[in-house]
Amino acid sequence: MPIFHALANPARFQKLARPLTPLCFWAGVALALFGCWAGLTRTPADYLQGETVRILYIHVPCAWLGMGGWSALALASIAYLVWRHPLAAVAARAIAAPGALFAGLCLVTGSIWGRPTWGTWWQWDGRLTSMLLLFFVYIAYIALSRADAERGGDGRIPALFGVAGTILLPVIRYSVIWWNTLHQGQSIGLTGSTIAPSMLWPLWFTLSGFSLFFAGLVLMRMRAMLARQKVEARMRRMAAV
């Protein structure tokens, strides 16, 4: 907790975020590129799907960030509702657009993967439908938080929406276990993975790379939002003089 209290000071946050932003961004790009290269050239093809399986090195990180993004957005929303600190609201708003981007990429890559393997671009199965809903919920959050900011709201309504949206996370996670679906079950769990080790290792690079890239994007957006707030405050002061 003391770390969060220290970070809650915008000046201190800015000081930390300034060097951290390019670090996350470029380290993420490098790791993701290496992971993609390794996944395309350094792993065997799948016994059943052949070369098609390689899209998993992009699809899985996108799905993970689509869901992880909403978890982070919800946590930031709770922090804002509880401690009323503006930086938490800025963080939640900064996460929304990259989260929507990766949820959308997850749907697109999944569709491209589904055509050659399952024989269909899209089916209304539990996993696909709940992920599409999450994408729409991201869009709704972006619209809501913008409308709230334009009307001079205090951000409490988007924060409540951020908490309510978590309802989709267990639905997406367990959809393939509790319902019968076209999408296969979970490959990577806490106890191990059903992906052969020789095919799995580049995934760790793309997962960590995309995650760092995501963090870099969020920091970039947070800094831009804080800078805009500062500009607006200064303009108001100048107008008053």
Place this chain on the structure above:
Amino acid sequence: MTSRMKPKHQRLVLACLALFATLGAGGLALSALKDEAAFFYAPADVAGDLPSPDRAVRLGGMVEKGSVHRLGDGVSMNFVVTDGKASVPVRFTGVAPDLFREGSGVVAEGHFRPDGSFAADNLLAKHDERYMPPQMAGKMAPEMTRPQ
């Protein structure tokens, strides 16, 4: 425990309760929708009561080993879908996806005939959560036939 909590702590407790209630609601919705949200019928689901023949439904399971027979017309085939508990004979006319094979998962779209067999007009291949190179698949072949 002190009789009065700080507003900050009240909000923390409330927010945590709200989060758990939301996650719980998601879980409840999942289990309540179990049957309605199923993507397909498994053979065991329809063993007792067959969906009426004029309803478009999906049937899913494993393609039984040795059950695929291609017919003389070149585009039709018969095979058996099983889930380990029950099985349903399927007739399909059309182009099957590349991953359609014996011992693997399949979802057939079509309708049941009154005699309990299934007439499919589209096939989707369902693969499982395991990925491995071909050499390894050879060693694991017996396990690969397990129904999902």
